Amino acid sequence: MRGNRRPVARYGLRFVALGYLLVLLAAPVAMVFYRAFQHGLGPIWSALTTSEARSAIEVTLIVAISAVVLNTLFGVGTALLLVRRRFPGRHLLDVLVDLPQAVSPIVVGLALILVYGKFGFFGSWIERNGIKIIFSLPGMVLATAFVSLPLVVRSVAPVLAEIGDEQEQAARTLGASSWQTFRRITLPSIRDALAYGVVLSLARSLGEYGAVTVVSGHVIGKTLTLTLFIDERLENFDQPAAYSAAVLLAIIAMGSLLISRRFRTRSRSVA
Amino acid sequence: MSISIRHVTKRFAQFTALDDVSVDIPTGSLTALLGPSGSGKSTLLRVIAGLDTADAGTVSIEGNDATHLPPQRREVGFVFQHYAPFKHMTVYDNIAFGLTVRKAGKAETKSKVNELLELVHLEKFQTRYPDQLSGGQRQRMALARALAVEPRVLLLDEPFGALDAQVRKELRTWLRRLHDDMNVTTVIVTHDQEEAMEVADEIVVLYDGRVQQVGHPNDVYEHPANDWVMSFLGPVTHFGSLLVRPHDLDLAHEISDGALPATVVRVTRLGFQTVVDLDVQGAPIYAQLAREATDRLTLEPGTLVYVSHARGEVLPAAPAIPVPAADSLL
Amino acid sequence: MTLYLSFLVLIPLGAVVWKSQSNGWSAFWHQVTTPEAWDALKLTLTISVGVALFNLVMGTIIAWVLVRDDFPGKGAVELFIDLPFALPTIVAGVVLLSLYGPRSPAHVDIAFTRTAITVALLFVTLPFVVRTVQPVLIELDRDMEAAAASLGASPFLIARRIILPNLVPAMLTGTGLAFARAIGEFGSVSLLSGNLPFRTEVSAVNIYNQIQSDNPVGAAAQSTILLVIAFIVLFALDRLKRWGVHRG
Numbered sequence: 001m002r003g004n005r006r007p008v009a010r011y012g013l014r015f016v017a018l019g020y021l022l023v024l025l026a027a028p029v030a031m032v033f034y035r036a037f038q039h040g041l042g043p044i045w046s047a048l049t050t051s052e053a054r055s056a057i058e059v060t061l062i063v064a065i066s067a068v069v070l071n072t073l074f075g076v077g078t079a080l081l082l083v084r085r086r087f088p089g090r091h092l093l094d095v096l097v098d099l100p101q102a103v104s105p106i107v108v109g110l111a112l113i114l115v116y117g118k119f120g121f122f123g124s125w126i127e128r129n130g131i132k133i134i135f136s137l138p139g140m141v142l143a144t145a146f147v148s149l150p151l152v153v154r155s156v157a158p159v160l161a162e163i164g165d166e167q168e169q170a171a172r173t174l175g176a177s178s179w180q181t182f183r184r185i186t187l188p189s190i191r192d193a194l195a196y197g198v199v200l201s202l203a204r205s206l207g208e209y210g211a212v213t214v215v216s217g218h219v220i221g222k223t224l225t226l227t228l229f230i231d232e233r234l235e236n237f238d239q240p241a242a243y244s245a246a247v248l249l250a251i252i253a254m255g256s257l258l259i260s261r262r263f264r265t266r267s268r269s270v271a
Numbered sequence: 272m273s274i275s276i277r278h279v280t281k282r283f284a285q286f287t288a289l290d291d292v293s294v295d296i297p298t299g300s301l302t303a304l305l306g307p308s309g310s311g312k313s314t315l316l317r318v319i320a321g322l323d324t325a326d327a328g329t330v331s332i333e334g335n336d337a338t339h340l341p342p343q344r345r346e347v348g349f350v351f352q353h354y355a356p357f358k359h360m361t362v363y364d365n366i367a368f369g370l371t372v373r374k375a376g377k378a379e380t381k382s383k384v385n386e387l388l389e390l391v392h393l394e395k396f397q398t399r400y401p402d403q404l405s406g407g408q409r410q411r412m413a414l415a416r417a418l419a420v421e422p423r424v425l426l427l428d429e430p431f432g433a434l435d436a437q438v439r440k441e442l443r444t445w446l447r448r449l450h451d452d453m454n455v456t457t458v459i460v461t462h463d464q465e466e467a468m469e470v471a472d473e474i475v476v477l478y479d480g481r482v483q484q485v486g487h488p489n490d491v492y493e494h495p496a497n498d499w500v501m502s503f504l505g506p507v508t509h510f511g512s513l514l515v516r517p518h519d520l521d522l523a524h525e526i527s528d529g530a531l532p533a534t535v536v537r538v539t540r541l542g543f544q545t546v547v548d549l550d551v552q553g554a555p556i557y558a559q560l561a562r563e564a565t566d567r568l569t570l571e572p573g574t575l576v577y578v579s580h581a582r583g584e585v586l587p588a589a590p591a592i593p594v595p596a597a598d599s600l601l
Numbered sequence: 602m603t604l605y606l607s608f609l610v611l612i613p614l615g616a617v618v619w620k621s622q623s624n625g626w627s628a629f630w631h632q633v634t635t636p637e638a639w640d641a642l643k644l645t646l647t648i649s650v651g652v653a654l655f656n657l658v659m660g661t662i663i664a665w666v667l668v669r670d671d672f673p674g675k676g677a678v679e680l681f682i683d684l685p686f687a688l689p690t691i692v693a694g695v696v697l698l699s700l701y702g703p704r705s706p707a708h709v710d711i712a713f714t715r716t717a718i719t720v721a722l723l724f725v726t727l728p729f730v731v732r733t734v735q736p737v738l739i740e741l742d743r744d745m746e747a748a749a750a751s752l753g754a755s756p757f758l759i760a761r762r763i764i765l766p767n768l769v770p771a772m773l774t775g776t777g778l779a780f781a782r783a784i785g786e787f788g789s790v791s792l793l794s795g796n797l798p799f800r801t802e803v804s805a806v807n808i809y810n811q812i813q814s815d816n817p818v819g820a821a822a823q824s825t826i827l828l829v830i831a832f833i834v835l836f837a838l839d840r841l842k843r844w845g846v847h848r849g
Contacts, residue, residue, distance in 0.1 A: 009756070010670060017666040018678070020659055024724055025684065031700040074605045095839055099610060101778070102831035104785025105690075106805045107824040110812055111613030114620050114821070121616055146609055207689030210787035210805070214812060227689045227788075234695075234792075246695040253687035257680055322747050342750040349751040355744030359766040368762075369752035413748075420752055 029250065036247040047244040055221045056229035056245070063137060063212070063225060064205035067144035071201050075152025076194065080186070082153070083160040100149045108146050109214020112139060135217035140225070143211035148204040155197030156190050163189050196263035203256035207249060273298035273424060273456035274319060279328030281314055288314040289325070290480040296424075296473075298333075301450045301457045303467035306477035307503070312460045315477070316426050319458065320347050333423055345424075348417030348455075352429040354409045356401035362412050363388075363397040369420035387415040390449070407438040414446075418453075427459040431466070443470050464504050468492065476500050498586045508556045509588055510580050519583035520558040522547065522568060522576045530577035538570045549578060614828065621821035632822035640799050641807040642826065648715070648803075649783035652722040657776045660730025661768065667731070668738045685727045690788025693724055697793055713795035718803060721789040726782050730775030737771040738764075770841055777838045781831045 036044060047053065081087075082094055100108070115121045116133040126133060133139045167189070171181045187194075209227040216223045224232060226245055233242040274296035281289040289311045296302050304312040317323040319330055321342035329338045337345050357365050364371075366387055370380045388394045391411035401409055410430055417425060430446075431439040447470050450457050461467050467474050468488040476483040476491060484496040495501035498514050508517045511531060523530070533549040533556070545565040548557045558578065568576065622629050632638065667679055685693065697720060699705075702712040711717045741764065749759045787805040794801035804823055811820035 013662055014666050014670050014672060017659075017663045018672075021663065021678065021682075024720070024727065025681065028696045028700040028724075029684070031706070032696045035699050070605075078606075093606075095835065096606065096610065098835065099614075102781040102785075102835050103614070104787065104805050104808075104824070104827055104831075106787050106808050106812075107617060107785065107827060108613075110808065110817070110820050110824055111617045113812070114616040114817065115613045121612070142609060146613075149610065203687045207687070207692065209689050209691045214809065227691050230691050230695065242695065243699075246692045249689050249692045250696070253684060253689070253692070254681070257683055257687050261680060320751055322751070342747070343753045343755060345751075347751060349748060351744045351748060353742075353744065355742055355748040357745055357749075357763060358742075368749065368754075372749075372753045372758060416748070416752070 032243065032250065033247060036243040043240055044244040044247070047241040048248060050241075052220055052224070053229065053241070053245065056224045056226050059137070059140075059223065060206055060225040060227075063140045063144055064202060066141045067148060067205045068198060068201045070141070070145045071148055072152050072194070072198055074149070075197060075201075076156060076190075078153045079156040079160055079190075083157055084165055097150050097153050100146055105143075105147060105208070105210025106214055108143055108211040112142055112146070112211075112215050116142070134215050135219075136223060139215040140212050140223065143215045144205045144208045147208055147211055148201045151201040151204060152194070152197035155193050155200065159190050159193035160186075192263050192266040196260050199256050199260040199263060203253060203260070206252060273300075273333060274458070275329075275331040276315070276319070277329045277331075279315070279318060279325045279330065281311075281318060281323065281325050287480050289318070292328070292477075292480070292482055294475055294482060294485065296456060296458060298456055299454045300472045301447070301459065301470060302473045302475060303471035304458060304460045304475050304477060305462070305464060305467040305503075306483075307462055309479075310477040311480040312462075312477045313428055316428055316458060316460050319424070320349050320426050321345050322349070346420070346422050348420065348422035348425045350410070350413045350417050350425070350427040350430050352432050354401075354406075354413040356409055356412065358401055361398050361400060362393060362404070365401070365412055366415045366419050368416060373420070383419060387419055390418075391415045406434045407442060410434065410442065414449075418455075422455065425455045425457045427457070429460050429462070432461075439466075446470060468504075476503070478503070494584055495586065498588065501586055506559065508558070509551075509554060510556065510578065510585070511551075512588055513580070513585040514588040515580055515585050516583050517546075517557050517559040518544075519581055520560075521579050521581040522558060522560065522564070522570075523579070524568060524576060526577050527579055530579040533576055533578045535570050535572050535574045535576060537572060538565070540565075549576070551578065617821050617824050617828065620817055621825040623821075624818050628818060629822045629825075632816075632819040633826055635819070637798050637802070638804075638807055638819070638823055641802045641804045642823070644715070644718070644802070645784050645804040646830075648718050648722060649780055652719060652726060652783050653776045653780035655723065656726050656730045656779045657772055660727075660775055660779075661734050661772055664731045664734040664738055668735060682731055683728050685725050690725065690786065691792060694721065694789040694792030697721060697724060697789065702793070712793060713797060713801060715794070715801055717793040717795075718790050718801060721793045722783045722786055725786055725789055726779035729779040729782065730772060733771045733775035733778070734768055737768055741767060770844070773841055774838050777834045777841075781834045784827055784830060 048057075078093070078097060082090065082097075113120060113134050116126060116139060117123055118127060118134070120134075131138070133142070167185050168181050171185045176184065207227060208225075209231075212225055213228055213231065216225070216228055218224060218228060218232070220232065226249055230242045230245045230249075233239075233245070274294075276292060276294045276296075279289050279292045280287070292311070292315060294315075304315060306312045314323060318325050319332075321337065321340060325338070329336060331337060332345060332347070342349075357368065360368070363384060367380050367384045370383060375383075384397075385394070388397055391414060393408060393411060393415070396404060396408065396412075401412065404412065414427075414430075427446075431442050434442065443466055446459075459467075459470065471488060473486065474488055474491050475485050476496075478499055483500045484491055486494075491500065492504050495504060498507075501507055501514055501516075506517050507514050508520070509515070510520065526532075531551050533551045535547060536550050536555070537548040539546045539548075540562070543562055545560050545562055546557055547560065547565065547570060548555065550556075556578070570576070621632075633642070663682070667675065667682075688696070697717075698712065700707065701709050701717075701720065703710050711720060745763055746759050749763050750756075754762070785805055786803070787809065790803050791806050791809075794803070794806075796802045796806045804827060808820045808823050808827075811817070811823070
């Protein structure tokens with residue numbers, strides 16, 4: 001019934017929607033790319049290959065990948081729990097998984113400091129054992145893991161639910177152990193959804209700013225992620241470097257959208 | 272004539288759903304559009320309703336050219352295969368919708384809706400939501416909703432397709448009785464020939480986007496226009512080079528004029544009838560006989576019997592192997 | 602699983618709440634109602650509500666256009682709607698600053714203004730309503746609209762009485778998520794608004810300042826307020842979703 005709608009209404013809505021997206025999204029993004037690439041690739045390359053930039057990239061990768069690994073293990077386990085088992089408090093777990101999305105990243109940072117910082121709950125225990133969490137990489141990993149917690153769970157769980165556990169039951173009756181069933185039946189069936197969740201999680205982790213800025217010591221060369229690097233460069237009026245890093249992260253973000261879209265359609269067609 | 276369709280053609284990309292279709296639907300009748308999937312019957316119904324627009328041709332309703340009218344203005348009631356209930360409204364509000372749209376008064380709406388609720392036996396369900404009803408109940412609600420605005424024409428798109436066999440049978444009978452009471456011109460789309468024959472005054476047989484035959488159910492069954500219609504409307508089997516109905520065949524142990532010798536392959540007793548699979552010179556055919564007829568015969572597999580065509584119409588069967596044109600053999 | 606969740610999420614968040622009242626409830630309220638903090642909270646809530654409501658309308662329109670309309674480049678739009686989700690918040694700030702800050706080629710400079718906060722929040726909450734409404738719109742039974750048309754309803758009436766009611770649960774979910782996200786936003790807002798106290802400082806920024814000035818109780822108190830608000834929103838959304846499931 002497409003043709004039935006009055007063309008005025010259709011063009012009007014389209015104009016409003018696209019106009020809004022242009023002004024809010026497309027134009028600013030185009031502007032940042034323009035500014036960054038204004039003088040060619042050269043300045044960007046040199047800005048991103050300084051030792052500080054390189055260590056920022058390194059730190060970002062370490063933190064992000066660690067957080068993603070943690071969340072993937074947790075995510076798959078939790079998804080299995082939520083979908084395949086019934087237990088008291090299951091609904092509560094379901095709601096709790098979504099909690100990180102509603103918490104301000106600054107609050108996340110504060111929360112971690114209060115528990116793992118020097119004067120925090122576990123602070124003295126941590127001090128005594130010579131571990132450094134806050135103002136060091138482990139704290140940043142925790143902060144990043146916190147904010148991207150729901151992503152893997154939420155992409156795997158629906159697929160698990162839709163596929164159903166008949167195949168797994170069949171495998172059991174044929175003699176497979178839990179681990180074998182998981183490895184040979186469950187895991188392959190959620191492969192695409194899992195990939196989707198991991199890509200989302202990675203993109204989120206690479207780009208975390210608020211939580212990390214609280215728990216990081218902002219030590220240049222040691223505890224600066226790319227996002228914090230941008231912040232630091234802006235404070236030092238080094239716009240070209242900040243823009244270069246911003247564009248790098250923007251490209252990564254767009255790339256992750258493209259990649260994850262591929263996994264999402266594939267996971268939908270399987271299930 | 273209640274509905275006149277003239278030279279209607281409708282294409283969807285490469286697929287031609289309707290090819291130069293012309294049909295007249297008499298006022299007050301219950302007409303079935305019968306055909307397999309892809310025959311164009313649902314498309315034709317939607318074109319009548321204005322839910323799809325034809326690429327060519329005209330549609331007239333009660334003498335007025337409706338070809339370019341939107342569905343809102345055609346005064347047709349439409350009942351969908353999956354009922355299309357307004358999920359967010361109660362049964363009462365669903366049925367009242369057409370009246371609400373026309374800004375009918377509250378009292379007037381109430382009396383009309385209650386009348387319809389009684390008609391479809393859903394009085395006790397008026398405050399329920401569609402997802403709380405069974406399939407049959409939802410369909411009755413959909414029907415009441417369409418009737419609420421007193422349409423000139425009632426169109427039903429495979430209304431019983433999604434229901435259990437038992438419910439289907441009940442609703443079929445109920446629809447026929449409803450039509451006899453209300454006398455609204457009704458067009459029903461179905462792929463079930465039994466349904467069409469049981470319910471309709473007139474059947475329009477569609478295949479491949481074209482009208483194959485129009486007529487009274489008995490007519491279409493006993494005097495099919497072509498072999499496709501014959502095989503779609505009822506069981507067929509071969510008798511020599513002819514297409515016949517298996518229940519028009521007789522079996523005997525003695526030869527008679529025009530009878531063919533056959534070997535019994537298998538005998539299956541199905542309640543009141545018996546199906547006998549036969550082999551006639553290598554070609555498999557079957558006969559459907561009344562029980563008593565077969566009781567009088569010895570029908571062990573391997574027995575020789577004579578098959579004769581006793582009554583009913585025949586059609587030349589389409590040759591099994593395409594016969595090459597004579598000159599191509601040179 | 603629960604252990605991981607506890608150590609990562611529950612205990613830290615619990616610590617925030619615990620810390621906020623560690624000096625007693627009067628100290629708690631004192632921290633929350635200092636002129637600067639209170640101002641920041643009012644500003645945050647007001648703008649967030651406005652942004653959420655604006656998204657309610659705009660997001661639904663965008664979802665509608667993506668599902669029911671067709672135009673060249675729709676695929677690209679579809680894909681990049683999610684960009685605010687994927688983009689780091691500080692990069693979002695840089696992006697908006699480049700076009701709407703000082704040295705803007707369009708001579709639109711909103712830096713250091715409240716408008717900046719609004720724009721930043723609109724940017725980061727863009728996908729929420731769109732992505733919750735879109736799947737519902739896609740799944741909507743088109744026959745319902747056809748039925749309404751055959752009963753005499755105009756396209757406008759169909760939109761109002763048939764389509765919209767079925768979208769409301771999703772619209773509300775998306776709006777709630779957008780609101781929860783908005784009240785806690787830090788990176789993009791802080792960059793664009795300049796964080797001028799009593800003018801353009803949002804709660805998240807104020808909390809950050811309290812952490813930096815070694816006032817953990819103050820930070821915790823304000824955080825707790827934000828957490829409570831977010832929790833209420835999540836809870837209400839959950840209820841709403843369950844109610845929506847019954848209806849349709």
